C-alpha cells in the first residue's frame with residue numbers, strides 16, 4: 001500500500017485503464033490534478049484554447065482509437081459548463097469520454113463559493129453518470145466505476161467532479177493490485193440469431209442496416225462476413241459509414257433525408273425486410289416512420305434494451321452487443337449455407353448494384369465560383385482509401401456524405417446526432433492525436449470553421465498535422481435551405497466587406513490571415529481546376545511543417561443540396577449523371 005493524495009490515485013488509475021491522453025486547461029480548482037499528471041508522467045496533455053474544444057478533442061480521440069478513452073479536463077464553474085456541449089455530443093453518438101472537473105471545497109459547495117456550480121446536476125442528462133466526489137476515500141472507486149460505466153452497455157460519457165480538498169486529501173491506494181472492473185455486454189443467443197435469420201430468409205428483398213454500434217464494437221469484419229455469407233446488401237447509417245467499404249459489391253448506399261445516396265433510398269424503398277444492428281432509426285435516416293416502415297418487416301438488434309421499440313416497434317428485437325450478435329448470426333448463416341438453407345440473392349443484390357451504378361449525382365461542374373460538388377470530386381481524387389474524414393454539420397457534411405467515399409471503420413468521424421458547430425477543428429485535433437500517421441482530412445463550412453478556429457493554434461503548438469477543407473459560401477447554407485416556410489433570412493449572412501482584405505471579395509473573414517496568424521498554413525482556391533493542385537500541395541505541407549493546413553474553396557454563394565422530408569420526396573436540383581465524365585469519382589474504387 002502507499003499513501004498518496006487522492007488526485008495521485010486518480011491519475012494512476014487513468015494509466016491503468018489506458019486513458020493516457022488528456023485535453024484541457026488548468027484553473028485553481030483543478031491545479032492539483034495537473035500537479036499529479038506532472039508528477040507521474042504517464043499521461044499526455046494537450047492544452048486547448050477553449051474548454052468546449054477540449055471536450056470535442058477527447059471525443060475525436062476516442063472515436064479514432066479502438067477502445068482508448070479520451071479525457072477532457074477543466075477547472076470549476078465555467079470550464080465544466082463549457083464542456084457540456086461535448087458531453088451532449090458524445091452521449092448522443094454513444095461515445096465514451098471522461099470529463100474531469102475541479103470544484104470548490106466540499107464545505108463551501110452550498111455557500112455560493114467562487115466558481116462553484118452544480119456541474120453534476122447540469123451534466124446529468126448528457127452523461128451516463130455524473131458525480132461530485134465528496135469523500136477522498138471514494139476517489140479510486142469512483143474512477144474505477146467510471147470506466148466500467150463508460151464501457152458497458154451503450155457507451156457514453158462520464159463526468160467526475162473533484163472538490164479541491166478531496167483532490168488534496170491523502171488516502172491509501174495500491175496501484176499494483178488495481179484491476180479494471182469487468183464491463184458486461186449483453187449477447188444474442190443462438191435461438192435469437194436463428195429466429196432473425198429465419199425472418200431474413202423468408203423475405204424476398206432483405207437489407208441489413210448497420211449503425212455506429214458495429215463500429216463501436218469493432219465488428220465491421222463480421223458484418224461484411226454476414227453480408228457475404230447471406231448475399232444480403234448492407235445500408236450503413238451515417239454513424240456506421242465505413243463498416244462496409246463503399247466499393248464492396250454489397251454496399252447498397254446510405255439512406256436518409258440528407259446524408260444519403262439516391263441509390264440507397266431507392267433500394268430501401270424497394271426492400272421488404274430490414275435487419276438493423278447497432279443503429280437507432282435516427283430521424284435523419286428514416287424520415288417519416290410511415291414511409292420507412294410501410295411494407296417492410298424489421299428485426300432490431302441493439303445493446304440498450306430501451307432502444308428497442310423507441311422509434312417504432314420492430315417485428316423482432318434482440319438485446320445484444322453488435323459483435324456478439326454478429327458472431328451468432330455468422331455462425332448460423334455458415335451452418336445454414338452448408339445445409340443449402342439460404343436463398344440465392346443474386347437477382348436482388350444485382351438490382352441494388354445496378355441502382356448504385358446508375359443513380360449517381362453529377363459532380364463535374366466547371367463553374368466559377370466553384371460548385372461544391374466539384375470540391376468532393378477533387379477530394380475523392382486527392383485522398384485515398386486510408387483517409388480519415390472528420391465533419392460535423394451543415395451543407396458540407398450533407399454533401400460529403402453524398403459524394404465522398406469511405407472504406408474503413410473509424411474513417412468517417414462525424415458528430416451525427418448533436419452536430420454542434422465548432423466541433424470539427426477540435427475533434428479533428430483529437431483524431432489526429434490518436435492517429436498521428438494517418439492522413440486526416442476535416443471538412444467545414446465557413447461558419448463551423450469560425451466557431452472554434454482558435455484551436456488551430458493547438459495544432460501548430462503541438463504539431464498535430466491535418467488538412468482542413470473549408471467550403472466557404474459565406475452563409476449559413478443549411479439554415480437558408482431549411483427555412484421550412486419561415487421567412488427567417490434576417491441578418492444572418494456571414495459576408496461583409498473586409499476593409500483589410502479586399503481580395504476575399506466580400507466573403508467577410510480573411511481565413512488565410514487568421515490561420516497563418518495562428519501558426520498554420522493556408523491555401524485559397526477560387527477556380528475548380530486549382531482544387532486538386534491545392535490538395536496535393538496541402539499533403540506536402542503537412543509533412544513538411546507538421547501543422548494543420550487549410551484549403552479554402554470559395555463557393556458559389558447560393559447552392560441547393562439534395563434533401564427532403566420523406567425518403568420518397570428528396571428534391572434533386574441537378575439532373576442525374578448520364579455519362580461517366582459527369583461524375584468521374586462517384587463510383588467508389590478501392
Ligand SMILES: Cc1ncc(C[n+]2csc(CCOP(=O)(O)OP(=O)(O)O)c2C)c(N)n1
Pocket residue numbers: 393394395396397418419420421444445446447448449473474475476477478479
Ligand atoms: C452550436 C450550433 N448552433 C446552431 C446550429 C444550427 N446550424 C446548423 S448548420 C448551420 C449553418 C452552418 O453554416 P456553415 O458552417 O457555413 O455550413 P453550410 O451549411 O453553409 O455549408 C447552423 C447555424 C448548430 N448546428 N450548432
